Amino acid sequence: DTAVSQTPKYLVTQMGNDKSIKCEQNLGHDTMYWYKQDSKKFLKIMFSYNNKELIINETVPNRFSPKSPDKAHLNLHINSLELGDSAVYFCASTPQGYYNSPLHFGNGTRLTVT
Amino acid sequence: AQSVAQPEDQVNVAEGNPLTVKCTYSVSGNPYLFWYVQYPNRGLQFLLKYITGDNLVKGSYGFEAEFNKSQTSFHLKKPSALVSDSALYFCAVRDYSGGGADGLTFGKGTHLIIQP
Numbered sequence: 001d002t003a004v005s006q007t008p009k010y011l012v013t014q015m016g017n018d019k020s021i022k023c024e025q026n027l028g029h030d031t032m033y034w035y036k037q038d039s040k041k042f043l044k045i046m047f048s049y050n051n052k053e054l055i056i057n058e059t060v061p062n063r064f065s066p067k068s069p070d071k072a073h074l075n076l077h078i079n080s081l082e083l084g085d086s087a088v089y090f091c092a093s094t095p096q097g098y099y100n101s102p103l104h105f106g107n108g109t110r111l112t113v114t
Numbered sequence: 115a116q117s118v119a120q121p122e123d124q125v126n127v128a129e130g131n132p133l134t135v136k137c138t139y140s141v142s143g144n145p146y147l148f149w150y151v152q153y154p155n156r157g158l159q160f161l162l163k164y165i166t167g168d169n170l171v172k173g174s175y176g177f178e179a180e181f182n183k184s185q186t187s188f189h190l191k192k193p194s195a196l197v198s199d200s201a202l203y204f205c206a207v208r209d210y211s212g213g214g215a216d217g218l219t220f221g222k223g224t225h226l227i228i229q230p
Binding site for chain 2: 004033035040041042043044045048056090092099100102103104105106107108110
């Protein structure tokens with residue numbers, strides 16, 4: 001029973017392509033996030049959705065577009081991929097309004113742009 | 115704005131010895147503090163959290179952390195290290211004045227290496 005699942009686990013693609021990463025959580029959480037972990041392992045929040053509504057949109061290029069078809073899913077679409085997009089992308093979720101609740105993370109998607 | 119500092123890139127400890135991984139934070143309100151562990155090619159696993167109450171909190175795998183408000187610190191500790199504790203450890207903070215959708219702000223991580 002994977003609580004937060006991401007697909008694919010690995011994604012290798014060429015510059016200029018468009019790709020998507022999918023995320024699903026079966027925890028009944030209302031809030032979902034995308035984080036980016038760079039080559040130095042630094043984690044930075046990209047987006048936050050609450051009940052399908054965008055809450056946080058950090059300084060992320062417009063080429064990145066999250067979509068939440070329902071509160072259990074938060075997908076990340078990336079247009080015109082660049083070398084600098086290579087990273088590990090983590091999806092996470094937490095219950096709405098429970099500020100003391102930890103985030104539950106997926107296992108990540110390693111994106112390599114060549 | 116909230117921030118977390120983990121001053122050590124790497125901590126080396128002999129197996130069986132006590133370990134400490136340091137974390138300091140900065141928030142405008144009351145902090146909610148968390149420790150996570152990341153094993154290679156895996157996601158982050160929650161270890162423990164401080165919300166309120168006792169300054170010493172206990173978590174998974176024998177880890178504990180001590181909250182010190184005056185020093186704005188939340189150091190992770192374990193009395194006796196295991197080789198299997200070797201991993202990347204992240205400290206994170208959420209400002210209570212923020213909403214749940216603010217997410218967590220993470221430190222840069224500390225590699226913990228336990229030597230047999």
